[in-house]
Amino acid sequence: MQLSYFRRVAAGGAVAALAFAGVGAFTATPAYAATSKVSVVHGIPDTPVDVYVNGEKTLDNFKPGDVAGPLNLEEGDYDIALTKPGEPIGSAILKVDNAAVPGGANISIAAHLDAAGQPKITPFVNDVSKVDAGKARLIVRHTAAAPAVDVRAGGTPVFEDLTNPNEAKGDVDAGNVKADVVLAGTDTVAIGPADLNLKEGTATIVYAIGSAEGKTLDVVAQTITGLHSSPGGVPSGDGGQAGTGVNTWWYALTGAGVLLLLGGGVRMATARTGRK
Amino acid sequence: MTVRNRGALAALAAGVAALTVATLVACGSQPAEDVGADEAAQLATATPSAAGTEGPSVPVTTGELPAGAETVKPVRLAIPAIDVKATINAVGINKRTNEFEVPPSVDEIGWYRYGPGLEADAGSIVIAGHVDSAQQGKGAFFRLRELDQGDTLTATGSDGKAREYRVVAREEYDKTKIPLDRYFARDGKPRLTLITCGGPFDAKARKYRDNIVVTAVPA
Incomplete structure (x- = not known):
């Protein structure tokens, strides 16, 4: 379009x-x-x-x-x-x-x-490589007129000392996280806190924008979808009641049948030669 | 006829009998053939965006922080043809194995909560359940492999609405070869994918070799 x-x-x-x-x-x-x-x-x-x-x-x-x-x-x-x-x-x-x-x-x-x-x-x-099943990618970009910052999730710094115009990123468990931005090495909140919904299989790119001096600090978010991976497998049974195919006894029966045929055949053949 | 000859004949007859029984058993334990494999594959091909050549402008969105999308979770599944009435749990990934977290109770089945919900207009809604378990016996999906094209099932959502689906395919794959990306796709036509285990059972490893996959579309 x-x-x-x-x-x-x-x-x-x-x-x-x-x-x-x-x-x-x-x-x-x-x-x-x-x-x-x-x-x-x-x-x-x-x-x-x-x-x-x-x-x-x-x-x-x-x-x-x-x-x-x-x-x-x-x-x-x-x-x-x-x-x-x-x-x-x-x-x-x-x-x-x-x-x-x-x-x-x-x-x-x-x-x-x-x-x-x-x-x-x-x-x-943008890093658009696949994320593992159950994960989401968080990318934070410092594009604001502000000094170095730390990005915290649930109060714990996850990206530290991020400066303009750089980015920090990581793959995290998908789901909700409360995030904020503080001046690097301090507890002085510059942006947020905000609830982030990190959807599985996506990359969420958060830009810190505006100016600290002008008191216009804010965030802009961009989401890239389609980065999901499939689970490694679907294990869904360990009982064996629904097993198809043949069991060990089948091989025993087949083996016995073949041996009987061979044995009988050999006896027959040797009996005939014996009569000559 | 000598005694020796009679013994040989008896051995031959017993051998033939044993092989006949073995052949009959082998034929009888073949799994039902796959049905609808082509239809299932067709559903997974991404719908080409009609917007490819139209549209006057570049899409612009307000860069708001992503909010939690409203997803209609499937909460109950009924499949009359095989007497299934099961509660559905929202499940994800087992962190240790990186595999689908099928609910431990064999009476319950699991919806892959990272994929589409019942409201989705594209992609594969995945529900998996146990065929059986060593401790608990037969599971909710014990008879899943008996489903055939045209069988109907009803998935009820967290919104209380019941949605009808019609089976279009039943396939069996070796677990090492199953095209999981197709069944966990978030694009393509809207469809419901039911998965359980099947095929030959390895009693030592306590594992089935195969996965049974049933694909259904909105009826």
Whole structure:
């Protein structure tokens, strides 16, 4: 669906048409391996934007705290620009040229504040490997204008000394967990606490966004599904009453039958030769 | 005819008799053939998203923390054809073995709580139960292998609503070869998958060789 959107907007300009010619070809072969899934996360407080990809408006009035995508993008370099809603791309408030999108990856591009409070764009590669049955993946990304933090679950630090713009992750038991974010090494709560429902077989990515100084610290969450594994097996009986197939006595009976046939045959044969 | 010859003939006759009995027993203890394997496989193929070529814009969601989804747990299962009326427990994974945590009481059966619930419009709802146990005797799914295409079953949800299903397939797999990913899939057509043990029993290891898998679709 995103692709046809691209094709539609691509008709607007020759440059865009060139840029997305590859995407057009992609629609004919949906299983093309070199495309990546790309999501966009907005973590800059109070600043709705229009998002331009390779010069074409892709997201209109994209609001802080929202997550867009995933888009299927072919491997390559992309120019990304953010403008105030309705303003021309020439007056972009933030732009990244030639952002490399590798093939076959799952990527989140976060527009956020750096530790000093300046807007920036950081791409993250999402770990979409399978989780074990019964598990969920929790990924926390520090994308806020704030010092180093610890992330706690049920009051116990699980990720420590996380700094902007880095991530920490782990596979945990699926289910509910009460989480909060504290200034590293302290009990001073910066965000939360909040109840997190970590669904089995998914990755939950939580972005700390906003600014500590501006008192706009908050979280944005993105969920990736389909990472589940099957149980190792289904053991469901140890009685043996329903057993099919043959038992030991069957082999004994068959063995005896064969021996009797052989023995009888040999006797018969030797008896005949004996009479000659 | 000499005595020696008569003895030989008797031995031959006894041998033939023994082999005949053995053959009859072997034929009689063959499990029923699989039915509906193709239908079951077909159900598992992911429905191609109709949205592949349509849609005007990039999907945007508010990045709220994920809340607990409302799942309708199956709580009771009735299968009239094999006299099953069983309570269903919500179960997960045995941490030690990484296997399906089938309820220890053989009268009760377990729903895989990580997979879809009865409300799901895609994927495989998995319910497993014991065929039997050394201590407790026959289990709720002792006669599961007798189910055939067209048999009906009723799963009642935690919402009190009874939902009818119709059996489309019964398959038997060696446990080392069963395509579990297909039966624990969260995509494909909505379906109910019942699993128990079966096939030859290894008395030393106290284990059945196979799994019996029954697939049913909303009736």
